[in-house]
Amino acid sequence: AQSVTQLDSHVSVSEGTPVLLRCNYSSSYSPSLFWYVQHPNKGLQLLLKYTSAATLVKGINGFEAEFKKSETSFHLTKPSAHMSDAAEYFCVVSDQNSSYKLIFGSGTRLLVRP
Amino acid sequence: GAVVSQHPSWVICKSGTSVKIECRSLDFQATTMFWYRQFPKQSLMLMATSNEGSKATYEQGVEKDKFLINHASLTLSTLTVTSAHPEDSSFYICSARDRGTGGLGSNQPQHFGDGTRLSIL
Numbered sequence: 001a002q003s004v005t006q007l008d009s010h011v012s013v014s015e016g017t018p019v020l021l022r023c024n025y026s027s028s029y030s031p032s033l034f035w036y037v038q039h040p041n042k043g044l045q046l047l048l049k050y051t052s053a054a055t056l057v058k059g060i061n062g063f064e065a066e067f068k069k070s071e072t073s074f075h076l077t078k079p080s081a082h083m084s085d086a087a088e089y090f091c092v093v094s095d096q097n098s099s100y101k102l103i104f105g106s107g108t109r110l111l112v113r114p
Numbered sequence: 115g116a117v118v119s120q121h122p123s124w125v126i127c128k129s130g131t132s133v134k135i136e137c138r139s140l141d142f143q144a145t146t147m148f149w150y151r152q153f154p155k156q157s158l159m160l161m162a163t164s165n166e167g168s169k170a171t172y173e174q175g176v177e178k179d180k181f182l183i184n185h186a187s188l189t190l191s192t193l194t195v196t197s198a199h200p201e202d203s204s205f206y207i208c209s210a211r212d213r214g215t216g217g218l219g220s221n222q223p224q225h226f227g228d229g230t231r232l233s234i235l
Contacts, residue, residue: 043229044207107156
């Protein structure tokens, strides 16, 4: 079975400092992985996706993630946090065994201090 | 591109009434749409997969007669919460996968609506 684990429920950073949101996956196949962001009372916006092309994936708003098969990780990073980055972030894997339904991590709430 | 519109964004109604939520793909055709439920401070829980022109596939534990799903066209799916009660209060989110880049078996991203906050008094 495929799954994702987000290692931190909350991450707090100061504005202008780097962001690291951690995600580990479990998959029997080469996975398709995504990061989505959710602002309060809103739906989800796709930040980036990995589908077995380049291991370093660049997304929107300056975010990027690196797929590391040896570590089964897909951590999300950003060099410099902005106040508008404060939101909930979900690491997601696409379940190839079940019509590519999405399996969500538990989410990480990013807090950005002024 | 890839905009999904969900309506209404907020509903407050009395216990026992039925509520319909619409999910539209505005600039693409979606063979498959998905309905999720999200409780406060929790992740999304898939309720059902909506397939255009056929019956929806419900996840285990989701009542089919309670949550009626209709996917009558390639751009519209509806979720009707029948005889709603306070325990049905939640945040409901739909998503759609672009038919042009993949159908049911595709691993293409899902595009999400902005959600519907349902409050049953």
